[in-house]
Amino acid sequence: MPNKSPGPQIKDRDQYEALRDKGYSKQKSARIANSEGAEKRGGLAKKYEDQTKKEIYDQAxxxxIDGRSKMTKAELINALRTN
Structure with a gap:
């Protein structure tokens, strides 16, 4: 079966495909690939530690990410990095 294009709504197709290869669902892969800063690569994205808890919460x-409302800033950062 040939690979289907994820569609025009995906901002970062390479990231989307990499996440799908890792076993992520289509929906989760699309959310991550379309998240703010997804198009920034090579260390150009703002570091989580330099962002406010609200900014990190909004990304989560x-x-x-489930349970985010009860997480600390450090827990949110860890969840984003391991999600």
């Missing part, structure tokens, strides 16, 4: 919300 976009990605769909």
């Amino acid at each position: 919300k976009k990605v769909g």
